[in-house]
Amino acid sequence: MTERILAPLRGVTIRxxxxxxxxxxxxxxxxxxxxxxxTATGRFDPLRDRELRPSSAAIRHPPSAGHSLVLTPxxxxxxxxxxxxxxxxxxxxxxxxxxxxxxxxxxxxRNKGRGSGxxxxxxxxxxxxxxxxxxxxxxxxxMKARLGVDRADELLGLMKVVNEFPLxxxxxxxxxxxxxxxxxxxxxxxxxxxxxxxxxxxxxxDAELGYADGDVMIxxxxxxxxxxxxxxxxxMDGYLECSRVELDGSESAVLGRIKELLSxxxxxxxxxxxxxxxxxxxxxxxxxxxx
Numbered sequence: 001m002t003e004r005i006l007a008p009l010r011g012v013t014i015r016x017x018x019x020x021x022x023x024x025x026x027x028x029x030x031x032x033x034x035x036x037x038x039t040a041t042g043r044f045d046p047l048r049d050r051e052l053r054p055s056s057a058a059i060r061h062p063p064s065a066g067h068s069l070v071l072t073p074x075x076x077x078x079x080x081x082x083x084x085x086x087x088x089x090x091x092x093x094x095x096x097x098x099x100x101x102x103x104x105x106x107x108x109x110r111n112k113g114r115g116s117g118x119x120x121x122x123x124x125x126x127x128x129x130x131x132x133x134x135x136x137x138x139x140x141x142x143m144k145a146r147l148g149v150d151r152a153d154e155l156l157g158l159m160k161v162v163n164e165f166p167l168x169x170x171x172x173x174x175x176x177x178x179x180x181x182x183x184x185x186x187x188x189x190x191x192x193x194x195x196x197x198x199x200x201x202x203x204x205x206d207a208e209l210g211y212a213d214g215d216v217m218i219x220x221x222x223x224x225x226x227x228x229x230x231x232x233x234x235x236m237d238g239y240l241e242c243s244r245v246e247l248d249g250s251e252s253a254v255l256g257r258i259k260e261l262l263s264x265x266x267x268x269x270x271x272x273x274x275x276x277x278x279x280x281x282x283x284x285x286x287x288x289x290x291x
Contacts, residue, residue, distance in 0.1 A: 007219025040077030
């Protein structure tokens with residue numbers, strides 16, 4: 001049976017989203033969600049982090065959904081000591097799995113050696129993976145990566161390093177960091193990595209187009225599909241209210257969050273006009289374009 005994992009989308013698949021859209025998430029067959037990345041620092045406190053507060057450590061769906069979602073915290077960084085500190089903290093807070101971000105494609109991140117930038121420093125990558133597997137235990141730590149930064153064979157060239165560690169799984173977004181989120185996914189490059197790996201490999205990148213040969217991590221395709229739901233207005237009312245409470249009533253922060261989600265639907269026929277109005281909204285009344 002193919003496993004579906006909800007992908008970490010910065011500013012989108014956050015706690016408020018996962019809780020508000022719990023039923024659609026269950027209906028889509030997701031069994032796990034990976035949080036948008038959390039920066040690994042020596043001051044991390046999971047009890048204060050918005051993503052990982054106790055009430056969201058085990059996301060409970062309505063009884064009618066008959067489904068629970070495993071939540072896996074994802075960390076980004078290049079300091080093994082800071083990562084160890086964070087993982088010890090999340091483990092003590094009750095989390096049994098964690099993930100390392102080796103795929104963030106943004107230049108400001110990768111040029112600092114974090115995210116996909118770790119693919120350029122095999123020694124640092126090895127230390128981060130070693131730290132993660134030791135802190136969480138064998139088969140409890142995973143990583144998410146791109147095919148490479150500039151070329152589609154870079155991760156493949158690092159598989160000798162990656163295979164040294166007892167990872168839970170390796171998620172591969174089948175694009176390079178340079179591609180960002182455009183251009184074609186290279187499924188042949190992905191298959192080469194899967195063939196070389198000693199652990200389970202999860203596919204990411206345009207999975208909504210029908211790639212189902214194994215486990216998949218889906219984000220953008222699922223979020224776009226939500227815009228076509230008949231009950232999206234009711235769901236968006238709930239998301240706005242949940243965000244308002246979570247963000248302590250900060251209207252500007254709520255507006256930014258709602259606009260980020262609406263931007264995924266601007267290409268849908270029913271949302272084109274609504275997006276043009278919504279992106280210019282100056283208050284919470286104007287942003288309710290789904291009404």
